[in-house]
Amino acid sequence: MPKRPFSIWLQEVRRNLNLYVIIPIIFAGMSFLSMLITYRITIYYPSRGLTPHWPLAIWGAVLVLFTYVSGLLVVKFLIDPVKRFLSQTRRLGVVHQIDVTGEGGAGDDIPGFTSLFEQVSELLSKVEARQMFPEIIGQSNSMLVVLNRILKVAPTDATVLVTGETGTGKELVARSIHRHSHRSSKPFVALNCAAIPAGLIESELFGHEKGAFTGAHTRKMGKFETASGGTLFMDEIGDMPMETQAKLLRALEEQQIERLGSEKPVTVDVRIIAATNRDLDERVKDGRFRQDLFFRLNVFSIQLPPLRARLEDIPLLANHFLTTMPDSSDKRILPSSHRLLMAHDWPGNVRELKNAIESAAVLTADEIAPGHLPGFLISGVGEKLEGGAQNAQGRELRDDDADELSLDDQVRAFEKGLIVEALTESRGVQVKAAARLGIKERSLWHRIKKHQIDAAEFKRSG
Numbered sequence: 001m002p003k004r005p006f007s008i009w010l011q012e013v014r015r016n017l018n019l020y021v022i023i024p025i026i027f028a029g030m031s032f033l034s035m036l037i038t039y040r041i042t043i044y045y046p047s048r049g050l051t052p053h054w055p056l057a058i059w060g061a062v063l064v065l066f067t068y069v070s071g072l073l074v075v076k077f078l079i080d081p082v083k084r085f086l087s088q089t090r091r092l093g094v095v096h097q098i099d100v101t102g103e104g105g106a107g108d109d110i111p112g113f114t115s116l117f118e119q120v121s122e123l124l125s126k127v128e129a130r131q132m133f134p135e136i137i138g139q140s141n142s143m144l145v146v147l148n149r150i151l152k153v154a155p156t157d158a159t160v161l162v163t164g165e166t167g168t169g170k171e172l173v174a175r176s177i178h179r180h181s182h183r184s185s186k187p188f189v190a191l192n193c194a195a196i197p198a199g200l201i202e203s204e205l206f207g208h209e210k211g212a213f214t215g216a217h218t219r220k221m222g223k224f225e226t227a228s229g230g231t232l233f234m235d236e237i238g239d240m241p242m243e244t245q246a247k248l249l250r251a252l253e254e255q256q257i258e259r260l261g262s263e264k265p266v267t268v269d270v271r272i273i274a275a276t277n278r279d280l281d282e283r284v285k286d287g288r289f290r291q292d293l294f295f296r297l298n299v300f301s302i303q304l305p306p307l308r309a310r311l312e313d314i315p316l317l318a319n320h321f322l323t324t325m326p327d328s329s330d331k332r333i334l335p336s337s338h339r340l341l342m343a344h345d346w347p348g349n350v351r352e353l354k355n356a357i358e359s360a361a362v363l364t365a366d367e368i369a370p371g372h373l374p375g376f377l378i379s380g381v382g383e384k385l386e387g388g389a390q391n392a393q394g395r396e397l398r399d400d401d402a403d404e405l406s407l408d409d410q411v412r413a414f415e416k417g418l419i420v421e422a423l424t425e426s427r428g429v430q431v432k433a434a435a436r437l438g439i440k441e442r443s444l445w446h447r448i449k450k451h452q453i454d455a456a457e458f459k460r461s462g
Contacts, residue, residue, distance in 0.1 A: 212261025
């Protein structure tokens with residue numbers, strides 16, 4: 001085996017060195033050199049009958065000056081670029097530096113640097129999620145958890161169970177998983193199990209032969225065959241009849257199906273993503289869902305949060321729905337309307353919000369005011385206020401009131417809503433948002449950090 005030239009070996013060694021090695025070696029060498037020179041001075045002068053006091057003093061002064069200059073160079077070439085980066089990112093509105101005037105004193109940069117890197121790290125994770133899932137609108141922590149789980153499971157062939165209330169976007173998540181999988185070039189087939197009569201669902205899933213039943217005039221491929229090589233999304237799986245569940249379980253385990261009216265098995269290669277708004281655990285206990293099928297489907301679960309659990313996403317979603325409507329590019333939602341939207345519980349979640357925005361946009365040519373929003377939003381807020389007043393007068397609380405937010409939680413939610421509204425109106429510019437709220441920019445940054453709000457998202461949504 002031929003030997004490598006020394007120059008190539010040296011380049012590889014130099015490439016592997018980094019600051020963690022170079023800087024300690026330099027300073028260790030400086031310390032060793034200073035000790036050596038000091039030792040030589042203390043030996044040289046006494047050997048000739050001279051006192052080493054002045055040479056040692058001069059050498060000490062030179063050593064202090066040299067160390068000071070070295071420290072300045074380290075700051076110049078290592079710390080200054082970080083300071084410039086901090087200044088640029090703050091000027092661009094990407095991050096916000098903490099004004100350090102506390103215990104560390106003015107000019108203490110370490111807390112600022114720590115805050116900077118934490119913000120940049122968090123921002124990059126959110127940017128990655130937004131770039132990979134542009135169709136999923138949301139910057140709340142609960143939605144970031146969902147996006148991260150999608151990223152983890154998408155490259156695999158694992159069966160996924162997506163749960164969540166009606167209108168939370170379960171099919172959107174399923175399509176995102178498919179698009180980021182190695183099956184993305186193959187079909188994505190969706191089937192709503194609750195929308196198909198019990199007598200036809202087997203035909204929809206597995207297909208049928210000609211003459212298999214009355215009305216079967218031709219052979220028909222089922223969803224399993226249509227989706228072969230790709231992904232089959234089965235929505236509302238909790239409403240599937242028990243007799244169909246047994247055949248579905250067999251198809252999942254054997255990767256084979258049989259068309260109705262045929263005994264010839266057909267091999268399929270399908271990834272299953274199931275979704276439901278039901279509590280499958282309870283349905284298993286009640287005997288309405290097979291336990292073995294539940295275990296087979298629940299390989300990897302994704303729980304979608306309801307809209308009322310991610311209030312900061314409501315202005316983003318509302319603006320998104322408005323801008324995607326035809327002839328609505330010049331329309332805007334007033335802050336008072338945003339407050340009304342955030343005060344509603346949204347039992348229909350994102351789907352209900354979209355319908356409300358579309359309905360309001362029809363009634364106005366420019367600004368969506370509270371009067372343009374559906375009446376149930378205003379009446380709902382009135383009922384909440386009336387109920388709160390009755391409870392304050394000593395009305396006995398119902399059992400389901402135990403789950404209501406405490407006063408501190410309501411105050412925090414109200415404060416967060418005001419900040420989100422100000423950031424929406426200022427399009428993420430924190431200086432303007434702070435002015436709208438009547439607080440200092442530093443105070444706004446602390447509150448944004450406390451509520452874990454991503455101000456950059458509002459700039460992009462504007």
